[in-house]
Amino acid sequence: MVDYDEAIGFNTVKTGKHITRLLNSRLKPYNLTAEQWTVLKRLDQQGDSSQKRLAEASDKDQATLTKILDLLESHAFIERVKNPNDRRSFLVCLTPKGRELTKSIYTVIEEIFEQIVAGLSTEELSNYQDVLRKIIHNIQDIKD
Amino acid sequence: MVDYDEAIGFNTVKTGKHITRLLNSRLKPYNLTAEQWTVLKRLDQQGDSSQKRLAEASDKDQATLTKILDLLESHAFIERVKNPNDRRSFLVCLTPKGRELTKSIYTVIEEIFEQIVAGLSTEELSNYQDVLRKIIHNIQDIKD
DNA sequence: TAAATATAATTTGTGCACTAATTATTTTTA
DNA sequence: TAAAAATAATTAGTGCACAAATTATATTTA
DSSP states (O other): OHHHIIIEEEHHHHHHHHHHHHHHHGGGTTTOOOOHHHHHHHHHOOOOOHHHHHHHHTTHHHHHHHHHHHHHHHHHHHHEEOOTTTTEEEEEOOOHHHHHHHHHHHHHHHHHHHHHHTTOOHHHHHHHHHHHHHHHHHHHHHHH | OOOOOIIIIHHHHHHHEEEEEEEEHHGGGOOOOHHHHHHHHHHHHHHHHHHHHHHTTTTTHHHHHHHHHHHHHHHTSEEEEEEEOTTTTTTEEEEEHHHHHHHHHHHHHHHHHHHHHHTHHHHHHHHHHHHHHHHHHHHHHOOO
């Protein structure tokens, strides 16, 4: 009988933690953490966004995102602009400084991941992604 | 060009988070969190242990474990006993209450994971585990 | 159209994860 | 064997994740 709590649960969380920690150590010289990078990346990908939309895209809750944005704003990587269409919300925008930084971090991140996936075949990684997708899907089904 | 930051990094962390959140919601009636369960499970598996050994076995740092143990101790699930062989350390022990709880949680956890892995073949899950193992191994090599 | 309901962002409180520093104790070095 | 170095556990500080509550604003209902 396979112990999935261990094999899937603990080990997925552990792997995620170690990836995050590695990224954090490499991003430290840029005054960035892995979580903050996720937010910058989403802003770069989808353009100026409301916080709600940003939270959804980066899989973070509103409360957590507020804190992360506060930090990014304090470093002048982003700014919050009043949303002309809805006074309850802001549009979050990359500053020129933030845009410049984001561009250079793509390279840093890419190099790290080349090391992280070294020795794994395209097929192995593709299968891995399928399983991740199915697990997330299963969890969402349980919740409904 | 596959974006491994997204496909592997973000999605592994996301999946881990969602598993943890699901477990937390199911363990809440027992006054337990997923992380606390990990510690109880390790104690059950390896018997009375020093904090250092427990931290290693549960992939937590000493500081974090201290806090988790404080909570478990406050609920009388565990107790810290002076280590007769080394005055710098304690032996952490399950109380009868904690042992009883641990036994019943195994069943709860097993049912959740049956749902989490539903529809995934033994082979798929086995391959998934292999990739996790290799990623962790790669990360450890990078650190050395 | 006014009232009821829902929503965006923030704050508060709690539980983790991580690093650095600290104190008492043990181990190693010279 | 005394001094230096290492170690176990804890504390303090910072960054997240999550749930609940709150306030101003938008949407829906009757």
